[in-house]
Amino acid sequence: MPIRGRALALVASLALAGCSSLQPRPELPEQSAVPVAAGTVLDELIGRAEAANPGKSGFRLLREGPEAFVLRSRSALMAGRSLDVQTYIWHVDDTGAYLVKRVLEAADRGVKVRLLVDDMDARSKHYAFAALAAHPGIDVRMFNPFGSRTGSLRFAFEALGSFSRINRRMHNKTWIVDNRIAIVGGRNLGDEYFGASDEVNFVDLDFAMVGPIVREASASFDRYWNSPAAYPMRLLDPAAVSSEALAQLRLAVADLVPKAATHPFAQELRDNDSIQRLIAGDWTMHWTADYRFVADDPAKALGKQQGLGGSRVLEAIEPELQGAERQITIISPYFVPGKLGTDGLVRHVDRGVDVRVLTNSLAANDVAMVYGGYSQSRPDLLRGGVQLWELKPLAGSGTQQSLFGSSGASLHTKALATDSSRVFVGSYNIDPRSTSLNCEQGVFVAEPVLARQLEALFAQESGPSRAWAVTLVEGKVQWSDGQESFDASPMASGGQKFQAWIARVLPINSQL
Numbered sequence: 001m002p003i004r005g006r007a008l009a010l011v012a013s014l015a016l017a018g019c020s021s022l023q024p025r026p027e028l029p030e031q032s033a034v035p036v037a038a039g040t041v042l043d044e045l046i047g048r049a050e051a052a053n054p055g056k057s058g059f060r061l062l063r064e065g066p067e068a069f070v071l072r073s074r075s076a077l078m079a080g081r082s083l084d085v086q087t088y089i090w091h092v093d094d095t096g097a098y099l100v101k102r103v104l105e106a107a108d109r110g111v112k113v114r115l116l117v118d119d120m121d122a123r124s125k126h127y128a129f130a131a132l133a134a135h136p137g138i139d140v141r142m143f144n145p146f147g148s149r150t151g152s153l154r155f156a157f158e159a160l161g162s163f164s165r166i167n168r169r170m171h172n173k174t175w176i177v178d179n180r181i182a183i184v185g186g187r188n189l190g191d192e193y194f195g196a197s198d199e200v201n202f203v204d205l206d207f208a209m210v211g212p213i214v215r216e217a218s219a220s221f222d223r224y225w226n227s228p229a230a231y232p233m234r235l236l237d238p239a240a241v242s243s244e245a246l247a248q249l250r251l252a253v254a255d256l257v258p259k260a261a262t263h264p265f266a267q268e269l270r271d272n273d274s275i276q277r278l279i280a281g282d283w284t285m286h287w288t289a290d291y292r293f294v295a296d297d298p299a300k301a302l303g304k305q306q307g308l309g310g311s312r313v314l315e316a317i318e319p320e321l322q323g324a325e326r327q328i329t330i331i332s333p334y335f336v337p338g339k340l341g342t343d344g345l346v347r348h349v350d351r352g353v354d355v356r357v358l359t360n361s362l363a364a365n366d367v368a369m370v371y372g373g374y375s376q377s378r379p380d381l382l383r384g385g386v387q388l389w390e391l392k393p394l395a396g397s398g399t400q401q402s403l404f405g406s407s408g409a410s411l412h413t414k415a416l417a418t419d420s421s422r423v424f425v426g427s428y429n430i431d432p433r434s435t436s437l438n439c440e441q442g443v444f445v446a447e448p449v450l451a452r453q454l455e456a457l458f459a460q461e462s463g464p465s466r467a468w469a470v471t472l473v474e475g476k477v478q479w480s481d482g483q484e485s486f487d488a489s490p491m492a493s494g495g496q497k498f499q500a501w502i503a504r505v506l507p508i509n510s511q512l
Contacts, residue, residue, distance in 0.1 A: 021158055022147035022165075025228050025235070031139075033084060033179055033218035034112055040080025042180040045281060046210045057211030058285025059445050061425070061453050065195030066269055068187055068206050069095055070278050075177040076102035079111045084221050086116045086174040088427075091190030092125055094263055097256040099189055100132070104250065107137035114138075116225055118170040119145035126150060130240035131249035133233035140233040141225060143170040144301050149237050167511070168301045170229075171427045171438040173206075174221055182209045182217040184293075184443055185425050186414045193412070196265035200366070202412035203391070203461060205331075205454075207425045207443050210285060216293040220441060227298035290446035292316065294426075296439045311435045313428045313442050317416070318344075320444065324418040327354040329458050333411040335359035336373040336431035336512045337381070346384030354387070358462050360411045361390035361479075362500055363491035370431065371489075371496075372503025373512040378470070378477060388470040389462040390479065393491060411461070414442070415454055423451040432510050 037043065049058060062068040076083055076099070083106050090096055107113045115132065119142040122129055126149045133140035144165065148154035159166045175183040185206030191197040193204055209217070224230060234241050260266060269275050294316045297304075321328055321344070328348055335357060337345065349355050365371045381388060393408045417423045426442020428434045461467060468479040468490060479486040489497065503512065 021162065022145065025231050028226075028232070030226050031114075032222050033176070033215075034082035036179045036215070037081065040178050040180075041078045042075070042080065042178045045078075045283075046180045049285070050211050053211065053287045055212075056287040056289045057209060057213035057291055058287045059213075059291070059443075059447060059450060060208040060283065060285050061450055062183065062185070062206040062208055063453075063457060064274075065193065065201065065204065066265070066272060066275055067278060068183070068204070069194040069196070070269060070275050071208055071283070072099060072175050072183060072189075073102050074279055075175070075181050075183075076106055079106045079177045081178045082112045082114075082176070083178075084114045084116075084174070084176040084218065084225075085189075086170075086172050086221055086224060087189055088118045088169065088171050088173060089121045089188035089190060090117060090125070091188070092128060093191045093196075094256065094260040094265065095194050095196050096190050097253050098260055100128075100249075101253050101257055103132070103138070104135065104253065107135050110137065112137060114221075114225060115140045116143060116170075116221070116230060117141075118143045120166075120169050123149065123155065126237070127240060127245060128249060130233050130237055131242075131245035133241045134243055134246040141230040142233060142236060143224065143227075143231075144168060144229045145231050145236055149240070164303065167437060168303065169438045170224065170298070170301060171434065172220075172224065172295065172441045173427055174217055174441070176214065176218055176221060179214060179218050180210060182214045183207070184209065184217060184427075184441065186412050186427055191265075194265070196263070200393075200408045200410050202410050205413040205415055205425055205457070207445075208283070208285075209443070210283075211287070213291055213293055213443070220293065220295040223295070224298045224439075227301075229298060229301045286447050286449050288445060288447045292444040293441070294444070295441035298439055300439050311428075311440070313426065313440045314435050316442075316444065317424065317428070320416070320418055320422060320424065321348060323422075324348065324353050326419050327417075328356070329417045329455050330355075330357045330430065331359075331411070331413045331415045331454075331458060331461070332357065332430045333360050333365070333413065334367065334370045334374075334429040334431045334433075334512070336370060336509065337377050338432065338509065339377070341430060342377045342380050342384070342386075345381065345386050349385035355385070356387045356389075356458065356462075357381075358389045358391065358411065358458055358467065361392060361468060361491070362489040362496050363493075364391045364393035364408070364410045365496075366410050368496040368499035369503035369508070370512050372500035373431070373509050375500060376504060376509075379472065382470065382472045382477070389467040390470055391461060391467050392481075394466070409466075413457075417451040417454045417458075420451050420455060421448050422446045423454050425454075431512055433512060436510065
């Protein structure tokens, strides 16, 4: 079950409140990112570009999963001082294991590594993270962790007894190397986020960034790293952080990586010309001085930033939408605007702005209850003139297409563009959970080339071969791709429809 789905299942079944069994974290010395210096490969490669573009930062949209994977892997291989990784999910699969290999290699040659991982998913991989923490060059912290480290029943009881705390998660994703290059956006670490899964792959998006914006990302990482919600693994389970565990992890990774070399995904990396150019150092960037990095206060995870006022990302998005004069383009996999969001988007239509939204269909959505929340707003959105498309769950549906014919697709991109001039990419979904519960982040950039690239991605993913246009016909919702029309959610299973119905009848919209 997806992590978001696991949280919603708890909400729908036994949403109890109580006290956490986790003890308060003791005071720890403040830590900061290793500052920019000279002498590493990335200093040489990126430093020259920074010097040629004073006051500006460079940005590159990472649309393709293989490209997003290779840039992470390659930058870690080139790391000379530091590697900071902040993520919501890190899977133990082919791509996940390969990135662990790169992390270990970096630490072995003296790179300072910090791993900050949300504990909702990481708890099930506790021993792997504890093993990494045993390396003298790797610090591992779990964000908002469970006090119990193993066992499904202990997980359930603690989640229920500490629901108000456990329900708040760190959804940010950041990959920073030598304080010279950062990757931020919607991607977690695992096969389905890089187009390497033989089941379902996500249509996803990142920004690769160089220049002063990287130091802003590092400052945000430091705020989360030093937050009282970030617990060192050595504090959570000292016995599990052992040299024996690290040795076993090295053997496991060494066993997985050769098998991954024969994977079709690996062959795609070898055969893809653009990937080979990337490996060779062709990291084309678009430079601008007009950008902004925004992240929620990590105190939001402790319940200290409540409601709409707790979302610094939403606070930054609203003036971007208000400034649009012609067009607003939104991609949001979990799209639950509610009454306030719906009214706001309709007001933009009323003032003459073309508002377009792409989200998941029920059949493509990995959390059907979220779709149930969205469906309550859909008629008012359509009546108000907002244009809607829903992604099909078809094999190869999107730039994140699988190498396997049996694979499906699901939208995971969180982005928007206005007037073909400004673009936002981040971890923030337009839904109550991103707004009021989870910690989120994102980057705003004023750069027409990047904005047009996002609009081109929208046009591709909303085309009739990949999505259904959703309209009102005689007052009833209809889905159509120009060839077929449907009066109910196309291709959705009975189970998906039931879960969406549950979300419509239960008072859980604030959790979606």
